[in-house]
Structure formats: structure tokens, C-alpha cells
Amino acid sequence: xxxxxxxxxxxxxxxxxxxxxxxxxxxxxxxxxxxxxxxxxxxxxxxxxxxxxxxxxxxxxxxxxxxxxxxxxxxxxxxxxxxxxxxxxxxxxxxxxxxxxxxxxxxxxxxxxxxxxxxxxxxxxxxxxxxxxxxxxxxxxxxxxxxxxxxxxxxxxxxxxxxxxxxxxxxxxxxxxxxxxxxxxxxxxxxxxxxxxxxxxxxxxxxxxxxxxxxxxxxxxxxxxxxxxxxxxxxxxxxxxxxxxxxxxxxxxxxxxxxxxxxxxxxxxxxx
Ligand code: SF4
Numbered sequence: 001x002x003x004x005x006x007x008x009x010x011x012x013x014x015x016x017x018x019x020x021x022x023x024x025x026x027x028x029x030x031x032x033x034x035x036x037x038x039x040x041x042x043x044x045x046x047x048x049x050x051x052x053x054x055x056x057x058x059x060x061x062x063x064x065x066x067x068x069x070x071x072x073x074x075x076x077x078x079x080x081x082x083x084x085x086x087x088x089x090x091x092x093x094x095x096x097x098x099x100x101x102x103x104x105x106x107x108x109x110x111x112x113x114x115x116x117x118x119x120x121x122x123x124x125x126x127x128x129x130x131x132x133x134x135x136x137x138x139x140x141x142x143x144x145x146x147x148x149x150x151x152x153x154x155x156x157x158x159x160x161x162x163x164x165x166x167x168x169x170x171x172x173x174x175x176x177x178x179x180x181x182x183x184x185x186x187x188x189x190x191x192x193x194x195x196x197x198x199x200x201x202x203x204x205x206x207x208x209x210x211x212x213x214x215x216x217x218x219x220x221x222x223x224x225x226x227x228x229x230x231x232x233x234x235x236x237x238x239x240x241x242x243x244x245x246x247x248x249x250x251x252x253x254x255x256x257x258x259x260x261x262x263x264x265x266x267x268x269x270x271x272x
Contacts, residue, residue: 005073008009008104008216008228009238013076016093017085018046018058019053023110026139026165029188032077042050053084055271059170060092063100067246074107081111081118086171086272091122092262098126099255108162110133112147114153127155130242133180140167152177158239164216165191169198171229172205180212185219185226194219198223199230212237 006012019036022028031073033051040050044220065179074080074097080090097105115134119127125131134156138144146162153161158179158204163170165186175181185194199215206213215235218226246253 005076007073007076008236009071009214010073010076011071012066013073014059014105015064015075015077016056016062016096017053017075017078017080017082017089019049020055020082021053023079024137024139024143025167026110026137026143028087028192029165029186031188034188036077039160053078053082053271055085055089057089057092060096061256061259063096063103064252064259065099066103067252067270069102069104069241069244069246071241072105074105075269079109079111080107081109081114082269083111083114085123086196087118089271092131094123095187096128096259097132098129099259101129101131102246103131104158104241105132106135107132108137108160110137110143110147112150116150119154124155128157129246130157132180133158133182133239135162137161138163138170138173141167141170144170145173148173148178150186160239164203165219166194166198166202168190169195170202172201175205175209175211178211178239180214181206182216183212184216187217187219187223189221191220196230203235205228212239214238 036047036051037047039047042048080093136147136151138148138161159177160180161178162182164182164184166183181202183199186192201215213235214237215230217223217226217228220226
């Protein structure tokens with residue numbers, strides 16, 4: 001699956017925002033923070049400012065440069081619905097996704113209440129596009145289940161859950177309206193354990209209810225060794241992508257020019 005991303009369930013990552021702040025137990029060992037902080041102070045590096053939240057408007061145009069269709073994980077190094085990002089900038093990011101519709105976008109957040117509110121209002125134009133998938137993180141019942149409820153209340157064509165790191169037995173959960181569930185254990189130093197029975201319970205519920213199930217990894221300190229085999233096989237189910245024609249070269253240039261002609265957002269003015 002991965003084209004230029006190591007994440008098993010996507011082809012590529014797109015980060016028109018960088019940096020974030022922690023919001024729940026799933027953030028404790030945030031891989032994005034660990035990665036970004038490694039480069040704090042390294043002059044000229046994209047993460048010279050470490051994990052500090054900032055907008056990267058020059059990245060907005062990137063999907064127009066990718067000619068072949070990709071699965072795109074939006075903001076793998078941030079959270080698009082962070083409270084400090086303005087509605088205007090979020091709308092600009094979603095406008096790109098709406099126009100560059102030959103790709104499939106995976107938008108994942110822990111700020112589900114804000115996402116749901118915007119999908120009902122300023123993002124309504126793109127909420128039910130089949131090529132934009134809206135997802136929430138569910139690491140435990142206390143924080144994850146309210147996010148799931150927000151997602152289910154919002155208009156969307158494809159809803160998905162990232163159950164990673166799975167920190168406890170979720171029990172039976174309400175999967176109505178959910179098309180895809182990704183499950184994974186935490187990895188790296190200090191990784192919190194995940195029990196097989198928790199994963200099996202989710203897999204079985206997904207299969208009973210016709211929900212695609214993707215098992216990403218067991219995790220642990222050495223995730224390459226623990227792998228991603230569950231009961232003797234891997235699970236790589238994923239919803240079908242919608243098919244949109246790739247524009248020809250001249251149409252692509254016109255799209256890029258149209259987008260470039262929009263008023264240039266200034267990073268600082270778009271943070272709330
Ligand atoms: S919301 Fe995501 S990117 Fe932000 S700190 Fe938590 S895990 Fe990291």
C-alpha cells in the first residue's frame with residue numbers, strides 16, 4: 001500500500017499543518033511529537049520548530065502535483081481540527097481535497113466535536129464526498145466513544161475509526177454508519193500493552209456487521225518483531241475507493257493556477 005509513507009493503511013501523507021498539542025491518553029507517546037522534536041533547532045529542516053503548531057500554506061497545492069491517484073493521510077503530523085487553527089484555513093485545506101478529487105483522503109482527528117460541527121456547516125459542501133473519508137481516534141472508552149458519537153452525528157459518506165493505540169477492552173461498540181476500523185497496538189519505548197482478546201472482539205464485531213477491518217500492528221518496543229499477524233493471517237480490509245478521472249495536463253495546470261491565484265494565506269493570520 002505505502003508509496004512514500006511507512007503507515008500501512010495509506011499511500012502518502014500530506015501535512016498543510018505541522019505540530020499539535022496533547023489532548024487525551026492516546027497522545028502520551030505521540031510518534032509525530034517524537035519525530036518532530038528530534039529536529040528542533042535544525043536550521044532549514046521542516047521541523048526546525050519542533051512540534052510547535054504552525055500552518056504550512058505552501059503545502060496546500062501539493063495534491064495538484066500528484067498525477068496518479070493516491071490514498072492520502074491528511075495531517076499525519078498534526079490534527080486539522082486543533083482549536084488554534086482558524087475555520088478559514090481548515091476550509092482551504094478541504095477545498096483542495098474537494099477539487100483534487102482523483103485522490104482519496106483520510107482525515108483523522110481527536111477533535112471530533114469541532115469536526116462534526118464544521119461538517120454540518122462550513123464544510124457541508126464536502127462532507128459527503130465519497131473520496132474524503134472522515135475518521136476519529138478511539139483509544140479507550142472514556143475518550144473514544146464520545147468521538148465516535150460525534151462522527152456518527154455528522155454528515156459523511158465514509159466514516160472510519162483509528163483504534164490505535166488500543167489501551168483497553170472496548171467491549172461491544174456502536175458501529176452504525178462506520179465503514180472502516182483500523183486497530184493497532186502502541187509501539188516504541190514505554191509502549192502500553194494490547195491484549196489479543198481485545199483485538200479479536202473488535203474483528204469479530206466488524207465482520208458480523210460488514211465493517212472493513214484492518215489490523216495494523218501488535219506494536220511493542222520492537223514492532224518489526226511482533227508484526228501484524230492475527231490468528232495466523234493479516235487483515236488488510238479497506239473500503240472501496242471512489243473513481244474520479246485524473247484531469248489532463250492542461251486542466252491540472254489550470255487548477256494549480258486557479259488555486260495559486262487565491263489570496264495567499266499568511267500563516268500567522270490563520271491561527272486563532
Ligand atoms: S492529537 Fe495526534 S498529533 Fe496531536 S498530540 Fe495527539 S497523537 Fe499527536
